[in-house]
Amino acid sequence: MAKIRASIIGGSGYTGGDLLRLLLIHPEVEVKSVSSERNKGMPVTKVHPNLRAITQLEFVEAAKIDTDVDVMFLCTPHGAAVKLVEQYMEKGMKIIDLSADFRLHDAKDYDRWYGHAHSRPELLEKFVYGMPELHREEIKKASYVASPGCLSTSAILALAPAVAAGLVDLDRIVVDSKIGSSAGGASGNPSTHHPERAGSVRAYKPTGHRHSAEVEQELGELAGGKKVTVSLSPHAIELVRGIFTTAHCFLLKQGLKDVDLWKTYRKFYKDSPFVRLVKEKQGIHRYPEPKLVMGTNFCDVGFELDSNAPRLVLMSAIDNLVKGSGGQAIQSMNLMFGLDEKTGLWFPGMHPV
Numbered sequence: 001m002a003k004i005r006a007s008i009i010g011g012s013g014y015t016g017g018d019l020l021r022l023l024l025i026h027p028e029v030e031v032k033s034v035s036s037e038r039n040k041g042m043p044v045t046k047v048h049p050n051l052r053a054i055t056q057l058e059f060v061e062a063a064k065i066d067t068d069v070d071v072m073f074l075c076t077p078h079g080a081a082v083k084l085v086e087q088y089m090e091k092g093m094k095i096i097d098l099s100a101d102f103r104l105h106d107a108k109d110y111d112r113w114y115g116h117a118h119s120r121p122e123l124l125e126k127f128v129y130g131m132p133e134l135h136r137e138e139i140k141k142a143s144y145v146a147s148p149g150c151l152s153t154s155a156i157l158a159l160a161p162a163v164a165a166g167l168v169d170l171d172r173i174v175v176d177s178k179i180g181s182s183a184g185g186a187s188g189n190p191s192t193h194h195p196e197r198a199g200s201v202r203a204y205k206p207t208g209h210r211h212s213a214e215v216e217q218e219l220g221e222l223a224g225g226k227k228v229t230v231s232l233s234p235h236a237i238e239l240v241r242g243i244f245t246t247a248h249c250f251l252l253k254q255g256l257k258d259v260d261l262w263k264t265y266r267k268f269y270k271d272s273p274f275v276r277l278v279k280e281k282q283g284i285h286r287y288p289e290p291k292l293v294m295g296t297n298f299c300d301v302g303f304e305l306d307s308n309a310p311r312l313v314l315m316s317a318i319d320n321l322v323k324g325s326g327g328q329a330i331q332s333m334n335l336m337f338g339l340d341e342k343t344g345l346w347f348p349g350m351h352p353v
């Protein structure tokens with residue numbers, strides 16, 4: 001089979017850079033071109049020095065991106081992809097957008113959560129939400145995929161089996177996430193400035209975070225169309241990469257045991273190689289930890305029942321730049337092109353880091 005030809009719009013950013021790292025070693029992919037307006041004409045390795053000796057590509061401006069490709073990845077800030085996609089759709093390639101522009105099915109949710117009307121609402125139905133663990137069969141048939149947000153990925157994968165099995169109160173799901181600074185992108189802002197970030201634990205959007213919309217959308221589908229309310233509060237911490245999410249849920253039935261949860265979670269993720277269930281009785285690594293998934297496409301998920309209250313505590317850990325963005329996008333690409341979803345992504349993290 002000929003290799004999959006791919007181009008990346010927004011390749012100088014953090015998601016674009018990590019996507020490129022993974023695509024360059026993917027055995028079935030040839031990266032044709034990578035865009036950056038600010039760095040056009042410069043070697044990609046000037047911006048991503050970790051790729052020295054791995055690529056000789058140079059950045060091109062977006063208008064000169066190679067469109068004679070099988071798939072275009074869009075790694076642009078919110079609001080840019082919606083202006084770009086149609087020219088690529090017309091050329092017949094598959095598109096994977098890593099921004100939020102096409103993740104929500106209902107255009108009204110953009111008014112509510114993003115504070116503006118969606119400029120091309122008729123395009124929303126063309127995109128499949130790119131989480132293979134939930135939409136594997138749709139992704140296989142899709143031409144256009146909207147890859148999930150990083151916080152949303154960690155929340156949804158922790159909660160999905162419990163919600164789908166009807167174990168928890170759908171009105172009271174509280175998600176507390178700790179997130180690393182690379183989630184804010186490469187351009188930097190006061191929150192990611194080293195003296196402000198170092199040593200800090202900072203609540204930055206205790207209510208109303210935009211990713212709540214996709215979490216509620218996806219969990220609502222798993223709950224058979226019932227309304228799900230998710231109260232999401234992310235905290236900026238000193239990590240560069242990584243998200244640790246704790247979801248607090250309240251049980252609908254009494255008497256639920258560990259063994260029931262093991263069965264529920266194992267069954268839900270039996271065909272999902274990148275979700276590892278982590279709940280051990282001893283040692284320091286009993287639950288998921290961002291360090292142990294760093295650089296990988298794994299999402300580790302754990303749980304604990306509260307013996308003092310009808311509470312189920314769910315935990316997950318991902319690398320926001322891999323399972324939370326580029327890795328998950330490649331997982332979708334693999335499915336869209338009939339490959340094993342593990343292709344180019346099946347490697348462990350490092351220990352210790």
Ligand SMILES: NC(=O)c1ccc[n+]([C@@H]2O[C@H](COP(=O)([O-])OP(=O)(O)OC[C@H]3O[C@@H](n4cnc5c(N)ncnc54)[C@H](OP(=O)(O)O)[C@@H]3O)[C@@H](O)[C@H]2O)c1
Pocket residue numbers: 009010011012013014015016035036037038039062075076077078080098099100148149150182183184185186187320321324325
């Ligand atoms: N960071 C994460 O953990 C993460 C995870 C999941 C999803 N995402 C989403 O992925 C997208 C990119 O995030 P990021 O963190 O990689 O941001 P970033 O580091 O700021 O990179 C943005 C990239 O987009 C390019 N760009 C900006 N405006 C453009 C335009 N109008 N047309 C073409 N290219 C443009 C920039 O190129 P120049 O060099 O020309 O400025 C740069 O390469 C965002 O939508 C974000 O929400 C991020």
